[in-house]
Amino acid sequence: MEFNLALQDLVNGILAGGIFAVVALGFSLVWGIMNIINLAHGAYIMLGAYLAYTLFTFWHVDPFVSIPLAFIVLFILGYFIQRYIINFVVRAPILTTFLLTFGLSLLIINIALVVFHGDVKGITTSYTGTNFAVGPVTISWTKLWTLVAALLITGCMQMFLTRTKTGRAIRATSMDIGAAQLSGVNVAHLYAIVYGLGAGLAGAAGVLVSLSYSLQPSMGDPFIIKGFVVCVLGGLGSVQGALIGGILYGILESFGSQWIGTGLQDATALVVLLLVLVVRPRGIIGKAVA
Amino acid sequence: MHVGRGLSYILLAVFVAGVAAVPRLAVGADENTIVFGAALAATGSYAREGALTKEGYDFWSDYVNVHGGIAVGGRKYRVEIRYADDESNPQTAAKLVEKFIDQDHVNFILAPYGSADTFAAAAVVERKKIPMVEGNGASERIFNQGNKYTFGVLSPGRKYLQGVLDMAVHLKPRPQTIAVVSANDLFSIEAAQGALDFSAAHGLKVVYTARYPADTSDVSSVVSAIKAAKPDIIVNGGRLQEALLMQRSLKEQGVNALIFAHSVGPDTPDFRQTLGKDAEYVYGGTQWASNAKYRGAPGFITDSKVYASEFTKRYGHVPSYQNAESSATCLAFQYAIERAGSLDPLKVRDALAALDVVTFFGLLKFDERGINIYKPMVVNQIQHGESVTVWPLGSQVRPPMYPTPPWGSR
Numbered sequence: 001m002e003f004n005l006a007l008q009d010l011v012n013g014i015l016a017g018g019i020f021a022v023v024a025l026g027f028s029l030v031w032g033i034m035n036i037i038n039l040a041h042g043a044y045i046m047l048g049a050y051l052a053y054t055l056f057t058f059w060h061v062d063p064f065v066s067i068p069l070a071f072i073v074l075f076i077l078g079y080f081i082q083r084y085i086i087n088f089v090v091r092a093p094i095l096t097t098f099l100l101t102f103g104l105s106l107l108i109i110n111i112a113l114v115v116f117h118g119d120v121k122g123i124t125t126s127y128t129g130t131n132f133a134v135g136p137v138t139i140s141w142t143k144l145w146t147l148v149a150a151l152l153i154t155g156c157m158q159m160f161l162t163r164t165k166t167g168r169a170i171r172a173t174s175m176d177i178g179a180a181q182l183s184g185v186n187v188a189h190l191y192a193i194v195y196g197l198g199a200g201l202a203g204a205a206g207v208l209v210s211l212s213y214s215l216q217p218s219m220g221d222p223f224i225i226k227g228f229v230v231c232v233l234g235g236l237g238s239v240q241g242a243l244i245g246g247i248l249y250g251i252l253e254s255f256g257s258q259w260i261g262t263g264l265q266d267a268t269a270l271v272v273l274l275l276v277l278v279v280r281p282r283g284i285i286g287k288a289v290a
Numbered sequence: 291m292h293v294g295r296g297l298s299y300i301l302l303a304v305f306v307a308g309v310a311a312v313p314r315l316a317v318g319a320d321e322n323t324i325v326f327g328a329a330l331a332a333t334g335s336y337a338r339e340g341a342l343t344k345e346g347y348d349f350w351s352d353y354v355n356v357h358g359g360i361a362v363g364g365r366k367y368r369v370e371i372r373y374a375d376d377e378s379n380p381q382t383a384a385k386l387v388e389k390f391i392d393q394d395h396v397n398f399i400l401a402p403y404g405s406a407d408t409f410a411a412a413a414v415v416e417r418k419k420i421p422m423v424e425g426n427g428a429s430e431r432i433f434n435q436g437n438k439y440t441f442g443v444l445s446p447g448r449k450y451l452q453g454v455l456d457m458a459v460h461l462k463p464r465p466q467t468i469a470v471v472s473a474n475d476l477f478s479i480e481a482a483q484g485a486l487d488f489s490a491a492h493g494l495k496v497v498y499t500a501r502y503p504a505d506t507s508d509v510s511s512v513v514s515a516i517k518a519a520k521p522d523i524i525v526n527g528g529r530l531q532e533a534l535l536m537q538r539s540l541k542e543q544g545v546n547a548l549i550f551a552h553s554v555g556p557d558t559p560d561f562r563q564t565l566g567k568d569a570e571y572v573y574g575g576t577q578w579a580s581n582a583k584y585r586g587a588p589g590f591i592t593d594s595k596v597y598a599s600e601f602t603k604r605y606g607h608v609p610s611y612q613n614a615e616s617s618a619t620c621l622a623f624q625y626a627i628e629r630a631g632s633l634d635p636l637k638v639r640d641a642l643a644a645l646d647v648v649t650f651f652g653l654l655k656f657d658e659r660g661i662n663i664y665k666p667m668v669v670n671q672i673q674h675g676e677s678v679t680v681w682p683l684g685s686q687v688r689p690p691m692y693p694t695p696p697w698g699s700r
Contacts, residue, residue: 004518005515005518008514008517008518008543012508012510012511012514016508110333113332113333113337117341118331118332118341119337119338119341119560120337120338120531120534120560120564122534122565124564124565124568128538128541128568129538129542129568129697131541131543133544138517138542138543140542140543142542212542213507213508213535214531214534214535214564216335216337216338217333217337218334218335218337222505222507223507253508254510254511255511257502257511257512258512258515262500262501262502262511262512263474263501263503265503265506265508265511266503266506
């Protein structure tokens with residue numbers, strides 16, 4: 001009995017971890033490459049979720065179909081926000097970008113509040129809540145497909161960063177910005193692309209979130225801290241790190257909640273964060289970066 | 291020289307007195323208006339409930355103003371409600387209430403939404419000696435502080451789930467086991483505690499109980515544990531957001547039970563809209579139902595049905611109990627002010643303490659702590675997309691659809 005419950009917790013954790021991985025991937029890219037702790041990340045998640053909600057409610061577009069669209073829309077938004085707002089202070093101390101993105105977050109959330117109102121909304125598809133059993137373990141179809149989508153997204157991201165010219169330029173810039181500039185990389189444009197990718201990934205994550213959770217304008221905020229923890233767990237600026245960190249975080253949260261105390265769900269993961277910082281500050285996968 | 295200084299002191303004293311006097315006059319800027327301050331959640335986790343509360347307040351104030359206002363000592367007063375967003379945050383609620391009293395000099399305070407925010411606001415009105423009536427904070431902790439200026443028109447939190455359980459023990463086959471879970475906020479804990487107390491007193495075996503963090507985004511592990519415990523009844527103390535999350539997770543993991551109940555949520559239109567057919571069979575405690583058979587005192591809509599139909603005309607949706615209890619909150623002030631025949635805070639407070647009046651919402655009467663323990667809770671069940679009163683028998687519209695069929699065979 002206890003064993004079955006633990007098995008179910010493991011599955012719950014892995015299934016929840018996919019979303020955390022996509023959330024953290026965008027957060028980690030922006031942080032790792034531009035040294036910006038992007039507090040507007042939660043707001044982009046919310047926008048992605050509302051985009052999926054709007055498409056689903058008015059045009060019956062399946063949320064999984066909305067993922068690429070949310071990515072593109074948020075990418076464009078992110079690109080312009082970086083190019084024409086954040087870029088002015090990108091070299092400033094981290095606190096400046098911290099405040100700026102916090103302000104952006106407030107602005108976006110409040111606009112959403114005016115447009116969508118504060119009501120709790122949700123997406124209920126024909127397959128919401130359907131499940132299947134594998135032995136003693138019940139698996140939700142929505143959450144399984146969410147995990148598959150998350151794996152696909154991280155896979156695409158990895159391909160992009162390793163196989164394309166822009167991807168390689170991004171990695172080069174993160175290693176040595178001076179050398180990258182000398183090799184002809186347009187850093188302002190590249191930073192805008194990175195920020196756009198971060199926002200796009202947040203938007204995609206938002207669509208995934210909207211499939212299982214309720215929507216309201218401040219819904220993205222709790223994911224910022226989760227993204228932060230996952231980045232530290234997995235290591236900064238690495239796709240595998242975000243994926244492994246995300247799934248690990250999901251498992252920790254699930255087990256912490258079941259076996260340590262339901263009220264301590266968040267605390268468990270944060271304690272692990274502290275341990276990782278003490279024992280292995282670079283994260284599980286991450287490379288040692290100054 | 292000395293004379294000059296003396297004069298300047300006098301002038302200064304006059305000026306200070308003048309400044310001190312101005313705010314008192316500010317209330318009477320439009321002399322025949324009673325001004326209420328309300329710090330309500332427009333953002334944050336109680337945004338939806340905050341909006342429902344505002345509708346309830348506004349519905350009352352519009353009605354009163356259209357019908358000539360409130361009579362105070364032979365003069366008619368219009369009413370005005372000033373709002374501010376407390377962001378679902380108790381500290382902000384307290385700050386805003388303080389601002390309403392100190393800077394805006396409102397006459398009275400209409401409470402925020404939610405127990406924690408109301409609790410924080412209660413401390414402020416106590417200090418400032420300005421009466422506050424609330425209809426959306428069901429935690430009894432608010433009333434166990436010895437406060438003299440806070441009054442609650444609603445039944446306390448521990449009663450929210452007891453109605454469902456009272457119904458359950460009268461059903462055939464009688465359920466034997468129960469799982470009680472709740473979010474760890476003031477109200478939800480009391481609602482769960484009420485369910486635990488009732489279970490102990492009526493021989494329902496508690497097979498699982500847990501508290502999860504309020505505002506959590508995932509309750510999978512709690513639901514897995516519930517499933518493993520195989521209870522006949524599953525009750526959840528929480529808000530709309532948590533009720534939605536819990537109900538979805540229960541379906542995702544295919545958890546079956548004879549009865550599913552949530553303290554808050556099933557009675558809101560959002561619960562049914564969001565979950566669609568997955569909301570069917572779910573029970574919820576409710577402060578009020580439109581088919582309740584109360585005969586209210588004159589001065590406001592006297593009949594529950596009329597309240598419901600007028601409200602629907604105005605807002606385009608059937609009133610939830612949050613709407614009704616919010617209107618009742620204002621109504622308590624209306625009767626108290628009329629009976630006090632004055633806008634003096636202390637006199638109105640005394641009139642509130644002595645209030646004993648039937649309204650469309652039920653009896654408004656407060657015990658010595660200020661909470662309305664005299665009004666029973668109603669149990670609603672979602673049947674064919676509608677929230678239908680199934681308990682107590684006196685208000686029953688249709689019998690409960692019992693037992694809840696397994697997810698697979700709905």
